[in-house]
Amino acid sequence: MSSPLFTIIIPTHNRAERLSVAVESVLAQKNEDWELLIIDDGSTDNTRSVAESFTDQRIRYHYQENRQLNGARNTGVRLATGRYIGFLDDDDLFKPDHLSVLESGMATDNFKSDIYRSGELLQGGGKTTWVPNYENGPDILRQYWEKVTGMFGMVFRADLMKANIFDESHLLLDDFLWLNRILIQASLYQVEAYTAIVNLHPEQRSATYVNEELLRQNVERLAEAYNFPGVSERVNYRFYHKQVLHQYMHCCRVLCRGGKNYRAMKIWKEGISYASASDWRNVSRTFVMISTGK
Known part of the structure; x- marks a missing residue:
């Protein structure tokens, strides 16, 4: 069985009521060359039953004792078989053309870059905010510090991810520090389309920690x-x-x-x-x- 182009990893913990929307946004992808890993990080609610209600063979569910977000991410990376790896939070979603747009960007770039990113939308309180895109060409590391962005909407070459695991002792600013290290030497290609949606709500990790x-x-x-x-x-x-x-x-x-x-x-x-x-x-x-x- 050949490896899929994309592995999408959803780390989740006690978010059963939100998880289905995230999973369904992957199932709705026009590009079907993917696998989805749901990494249950020690949930005590009905996360397992929600995850196992999806019967698509491209979806795999894995339960582990609680190791926090980076522990769940590392497990997902270890289990991933795709050529590119991306993350989807259990309270966010992708537009149906998200993976198609990324694959089109890869083809335009002749698959030369280590990371591909689509545009990111913040939605909440009746408002939509377009997170600034990067410019292809100028130093990406400098742009990363200049713009307040995260790693959502990005997919990474699998070998890059597997060689650079997340620090499980870090909880806050973990994305920022990890990607800061990666962008010192890795290349990134920005796709113009906005296809990754962050749902803003009071229970977000960034609002509670x-x-x-x-x-x-x-x-x-x-x-x-x-x-x-x-x-x-x-x-x-x-x-x-x-x-x-x-x-x-x-x-x-x-x-x-x-x-x-x-x-x-x-x-x-x-x-x-x-x-x-x-x-x-x-x-x-x-x-x-x-x-x-x-």
Whole structure:
């Protein structure tokens, strides 16, 4: 049996009520050359029954004792047989042409790149935000620091993934640090179409794993990433400040949603020292949210 072009990995933990939508978005793909691995990271709800209700032979379910997100990712990478590996969170989804668009990009690029990325949409609260795409040509590592993006919508050469497993001792900013290391030497090709959809909701990992102590840890880890050999020579220091500011403003918004406006304002005042002129829209919107509670 030949290897599929794509392996899609869904790490999941106690999200049975959301999992079906993610799985169905893979089943709806126009490109059928894929396998889907559902890695159940120690769920105690009915995740198993939801996963096993799908009978498509391209879907495999694997249960393991809880090892957190990176442990589930590593298991998925180990079990993957596809030539390219991508990840889908259990609360997000792909448009039906996602894999077709990526394969078309690969053909246009003559399969020369290590990573292929489609555009990413953020949806929630009745709003849609288009996450900035990269430009093909200019230094991708620099663009990665300049734009606030994640690894969703990307597929990676399988050998690259298997040789660079995730650090299971890391929980926060794990995507950022891992991809920072990869992009020092790997190439990325950006496809223009927006086909990966992030659903914004209060139970998101990025919304629940945030407080002032964790903010300090994130800032330290960003410094670690920027000081990684080969990064500071290619990435302007102001982009490091931009990423630190993003962490501060995100923490402010989470505190504000929890009714902790006084603490949010304190963090806001501390964070604006990292802002440049181009950041003031983000800073001002966060200030308005804290001031009005909306």
